[in-house]
Amino acid sequence: MLSWKRLVRPLTALLLTAAVAAVPATAAHASSTTSTGWNDYTCKPSAAHPHPVVLVHGTFANATDNWLALAPYLENRGYCVFSLDYGQLPGVPAFHGLGPIDRSAAQLQTFVAKVLAATGAAKADLVGHSQGGMMPRYYLKFLGGAAEVNTFVGIAPDNHGTTLDGLTQLLPYFPGAEDLISAATPGLADQISGSAFLTKLNAGGDTVPGVHYTVIATKYDEVVTPYSSQFLSGSDVHNVLLQNLCPLDLSEHVLIGLTDRIVFHEVANALDPAHATATTCASALS
Structure with missing residues (x-):
């Protein structure tokens, strides 16, 4: 007789495939321990940009590949930029x-403390993609x-989990599937809608006082569904739909997190709202 475990494995593989379907091929061979031009611990924030920016990658990503475009974009605008590996x-x-x-949130806590000590800044700004746009909320x-932290920008974050276009709703029909995913990739299991982690994270409200939140989503998101x-809900939240x-x-x-310069422009606006300019299709050329 065919065991449940043999039936569960294809479903697990399907969930993993859906989550990483569009991960850049470079991630398979790039070094994730060093970055390209950022993570300069001699960088001192300017009066114009007093908060160092910490970039937080997503699931199945790393500190380098996720930020090959956004990190230089922010550096060129005068920010001290850092990124970490976690999970x-x-x-x-x-x-x-x-x-x-x-x-992973504890790893972020340690990394931010290191950045603040090196730069002498009182607070940092965080920009995260996918899981990296949600996980820092646990730290906060x-x-x-x-x-x-002064400002937190989440790009395509799974703040309330994901159904992966309904695939996760099949899990109850495969006894042992959730346990298998939790054992093999606990960070993935934590992101499924209704998980114990997300229930704890979102209990009592989405945000905490003192932090400025921005969320940037796309209606074409095929991983964090529904988009x-x-x-987020809260008194200091700016929710943005990219297509608006x-x-x-x-x-x-x-x-949306790797190459979209319209998103990058909106990130820059969130980090420096006093000098924000309208984000339009033309922002891709800026």
Whole structure:
């Protein structure tokens, strides 16, 4: 008789494939321990941009590949830019963000403290993509991050989990599937809608006082579904649908964080609202 475990494995593989379908091929061989031009601990924030920017990658990504476009974009605008690897699993190089998310948040806490000590800044700004746009909320809410962060920008974040276009709703029909995913990739299991992690994260409200939140989503997101679940509720939240800025923009879950210069312009606006300019389709040329 065919065992449940043999039936579960294809479903697990399907979930993993859906989550990483568009991950750039360079991630498989790029070094994730060093960055290209940023992570300069001698950088001192300017009066114009007093907060160092910490970039937080997504699931199956790393500190380098996720930010090959956005990091230089921000550096060229005068920011001190840093990025970290988190959520590593033993024996899995380059593809990170797979460990338990509460532990990943503790890694972020340590990294931000290191950046603040090196730069002398009082607070940092955070910009994250996908899981990296959600995980820092645990740091802000439970690990004292609200005292260390000024602005948090989430690009395509799974703030309330994802159904992966309904695929996760099949899990109850495969006994043992959720346990298998939790054991192999706990960071992925934590992101499924209704998980214990997300229930704890969102209990009592989405935000914490003192932090400015911006969420940028695309209606073509095929990984964090429904896309509206990405938006936050709170008194200091700016929720943005990319297609309201530029109806012609077809970026989906990966490209919105990796290469979309319209999104980059909106990120720059969030980091420096005093000098914000309108974000339109033409912003792709700026």
